Amino acid sequence: MAVNSCDLKMIEKLVKSGDLNINSVLPCDQYREISVLQFAIMNSGEELIDFLLNKNVELNISTVFLGTALHVAIKEKNLEVVKKLVFSGADVNVRPSHYERLPPLHRAIQCGDYEITKFLVMSGANVSVSAYKEASIAGCYHWSPLNIAISKKDIRVIQLLLKNNATIDQGSYGVKSSLHLAASTSSIEILQILENFGAKFNIIKDGEYTEEFEEAMRQDNIDIFKLFVKKCPNFLEISDLCGETVARQAIILGSKNILNYLLDCGVDINVVNNDDSSLLDIAMEMNIHLADLTFNQERQDPSSAMIKTIQDHIIKLSAAGEFVTEKYLKAVDGEHFQSFRDKCEKEIGEMKIQKIRNSNLSYFSVFKKNVHRLAVGLTNLDCINKDEILAEFPVYGSYIFEKLRRALDRKELLKNAEVLHDIFYMDLPSLVGCRMFLDYLFNRRQNGVRSNF
Incomplete structure (x- = not known):
């Protein structure tokens, strides 16, 4: 008997008469199969639901596409039924088989229902379990409840989970951390919450820039950048094992706003890396490389703007009497730079007064x-x-x-x-x-x- 050919009243009649076992799993065109309890939940059959629960129906039966009855109630966003199921003994940490692979808490967060999510947490749902590992555009993550909430930018759920001792995923080889995921969302608020709950905003680890820091720089958001460097007073001088400074990373990652901020903070532009390349050299190399990649394509090239930014900064420093290398001075020694130099010198005169x-x-x-x-x-x-x-x-x-x-x-x-x-x-x-x-x-x-x- 295909359940989609029957209405709720007929199923209810068959169950109550004993002609249909309360734990039956029936064929279903839309979902391949469906349990009697799942059918009752999907069709808002409150009377049948109560009858089945009173008859001690098996609560954790898992069907191919729907998961358990609890999963169905969560997807239907029916808090009252969720409560009935849990109070009757439904497993809040059940790991369904087949295609529905998310535990109930993960599914509730995915569905965006805060009240159900909160109820499950208060009912003992594991707030730190990783349901599965999956690669996305942003990288490969263990999808814990917290990581799902971060990806959805659900502030209330993030706070709820952390207040209930959810683990902040530190990441591992090939797997990104919760902080990396948060940085990719460009949400200052989420990053601040993670910081308040103990997330470590490391810039360099084992001589290399951390993936979290590089992801933060890719966002080209100065406020996010400041979260990472605020406890590192020497961030203008630090470099990795290859001698690459933070300013160089900004150029490589196309972070124009962060480069401007670093220059305003007084980063030493005369420093070169282990290959004797200056900031201007790197920006020009990036410009040539990106020009090859974007040939005949309508794509913005941030390196052109950064070249001008560095050239302008060289002129500003030299006009103010600050030291810049001879190589830099030659790079801005041209008639087309003179008008900006005149503007700088005029402003310097006003600053002295x-x-x-x-x-x-x-x-x-x-x-x-x-x-x-x-x-x-x-x-x-x-x-x-x-x-x-x-x-x-x-x-x-x-x-x-x-x-x-x-x-x-x-x-x-x-x-x-x-x-x-x-x-x-x-x-x-x-x-x-x-x-x-x-x-x-x-x-x-x-x-x-x-x-x-």
């Missing part, structure tokens, strides 16, 4: 003083406005802002160090030896702080 608000320092001091000396000289400056600085200095504004921002951070660090010194100094006994020892420690701390900037 104008004072930074609430200070005796000129804006040109940003180039001549390191971060520590700027912090010491900005006693009365508590905040800066990027838009105002850019309006005043459109060429150098972003560079000025980043240097002043770091100087204010430095100023706050020095202030906290002084407060700590005063607290301990006042609380200690008035003994010459104690105070001399404390002064020694404080001065050593200050000198150590200075040496890092």
Whole structure:
């Protein structure tokens, strides 16, 4: 008997009369086969469902395409039936056979039903089990409940799982991590949540840039980039075993925004890699390579924009009297660069005249003083406005802002160090030896702080 030829009332009649076993699996054109309980759930047969449950129907029967009755209730997004099944003993961690291979929790997250997902978690569903491994465009992942939630950008479910001790997949050989997947979504919020629950934002591991960091750079999102580098104060100087800096990685990965940010932060453009290639050399090599790949194709080539960015930065530095290599100077020695150089020199003249608000320092001091000396000289400056600085200095504004921002951070660090010194100094006994020892420690701390900037 094909179940699709019968209506709900007929099935119900056959079951109640005993002519149809409550655990029967019937042929079905649409799903190949379907259990009586699954049929009742799909057809909203509440009375038949209750009858079957009262008769202790087998709850974990798995059919070819539908999985178990619990899977069907989840797909139907019927929370009440899900509760009835679980309270009656349905296995919340059942691993169905055949084509439906997701455990109930995975399926609930996939269906986007938060209430059912929450109920399953509260009912003991395994929040860390990996259902299967699958390759996608973004890479190969173990599809844990958390990874499915990340791929769907479901913030509520991500938080629910992590609060219930879901494991953040660290990845393994050939398998991407949860952090890698999160980076590929370009979601700042998801990355911040993972960070709050202990995810490690490593830049380099075993002498190589991590896959997570490279994926973050591919997004070319400065806020995502900052999440990775905020606990690495020397990110401008670090390099892998081949001598490749973060700036070089930005060029290779076509990350124009991140390259601009690195230049504004003062990355040393004179550094070359182990092959003696400069940033400009690498950008030009990428330009030639991409030109071959995109010949007769309408595809954007980010390397052209990055070449101009680096050339402009060379001119900006040289106009400000900063050191750049002879090779770089020759690269921008042409008439078509002169108009931009004139603009730079004009702005430099204005920077030498104008004072930074609430200070005796000129804006040109940003180039001549390191971060520590700027912090010491900005006693009365508590905040800066990027838009105002850019309006005043459109060429150098972003560079000025980043240097002043770091100087204010430095100023706050020095202030906290002084407060700590005063607290301990006042609380200690008035003994010459104690105070001399404390002064020694404080001065050593200050000198150590200075040496890092």
